[in-house]
Amino acid sequence: MSVIKVDELKKSFGNEHALKGISFNVEKGEIFGLLGPSGSGKTTTIKVMTGEFNATGGHVEVNGTPQKHFGKTSYIKNLGILSDKSSLYERLTVKDNLELFQKLYNAPKNRVDEVLKEVGLESEKDKRVSKLSKGMKQRILLCKAVIHKPDILFLDEPTSALDPTTTEKIHDMLEALRDEGTTIMLTTHNMDEATRLCSNVAFLHEGVIRDHGTPADLRHKYKKNEIHLTHEDGQVETIERNQENEGRIKDAVSDKDIVDIRTDFPTLGEVFKKVTGKELV
Template identity: 75%
Template sequence: MSMIQVNELKKSFGSEAALRGISFEVGKGEIFGLLGPSGSGKTTTIKIMTGEFKPTNGDVNVNQFNFRQFGKNEYVGSLGILSDKSSLYDRLTVKDNLELFRKLYNAPKGSVEKVLKAVGLEDEMNKTVSKLSKGMKQRILLCKAVIHRPAILFLDEPTSALDPTTTERIHDMLEELRDDGTTILLTTHNMDEATRLCDNVAFLYQGVIQDSGSPSALRHKYKRNEVHLTYRDGTVKTTDRTEDNKAALENVLFNEDIVDVRTDFPTLGEVFKKVTGKELV
């Protein structure tokens, strides 16, 4: 079942085209990564899906709502959103902030404690938000986005400014939501994050999807049939993995001067660079 359907979506701001006709689908209970450098159209795509922008051309359907219906309360109530415009009430405590949104979305009692525990902030619930660090506020904003267990979750750089341990806890939370049926669309510059979390990704560059697929399939698609050999003295040699080199490669396993053997299996960031010629920053 498709929860997000985007067909030939275009968006222009005056004479500047931000999206030039992108198409993709996201299934129920899938984490989909929209990956690209700053200015590629990622945030514009999310803002169209959340009703902030209207498409210039094309069609968008989310959770069986067409983009013309994105202002309806039923649609808004089915979403969780973490974006650069997400905010909290600085003068209220963490608990009061989240209780406000729990009641607004009619989430069960105990939801506040549950989401705070998931991000490791259960001991901070009585702190005033203005006294929290940037990383803590980011975690509270995520709690706000997921407190009602939304059908669709839009995350724009969800783990920016977070330390590795907290990022790991956020990843665990997102995977739990995914396993419970929440559909997640996220943007990130962290390719390790995308490789771990995303069932499928799309490379968005200059308003066009350059390629898409699962992280594993894309990495295999762009790998070269090479083997990299590191010798004890630090020398690195590369050889083709071909039938002609079979005997030499078999001998590598018993060569004590070789300390590391690696095939050319590119990271997702390296694949993006191969596809676009640009670094993913």
């Protein structure tokens, strides 16, 4: 069942066309990745679906609610949102911050301790937010977004510029939420993150979806039927995988001069470059 339906969504700012008619669906309980570089339209898409922007054209429906009702409290209370505008009260402690939102969303009192444990910050709950590192603040912002166990979670670059350990903790938390039935809409330019987390992804570039599918399907779609043999001196020999080269491929397995054998199976980032002709920056 699709809980997010986007059909020919357009958004313009004056003469600038940020979204030029994009369409996609997100199924209940999946992590969907909207992937692309800065300026591609990812954040604009999120802001339309969370009621911050009105669409210029097209149709958007989230959890059965059409866009004209996105500003209503009854809609917002079932969402979790982590965006570039998410913030915390710097002078309050971590616990005080989260208790404010726990009460606002009428979540159980024990949720504060639960979410802090999930991100590994239960020992920091009495610290002022102003004393926390950037990575810690990002984890607390995620706690704030999920404290009420929302039906749908919108995440705009949730691990941008974070260290690998912090990123790993956030990934673990998102996978746990997904397993509990939360639908997650994720924007990122981190293709390794998308490969790990997302059931389906869409490549957004210059306001247009260039291709979409599962990460595995997209990687298979754009692979070449080639094998790369790396020699001991660093030279790479590329041969086409066909019957004519069958003998060379078999010989390479036992050739001591060959230190690495691999097929052309591109990463998601390499696929994005093939699709758009652009680096992901």
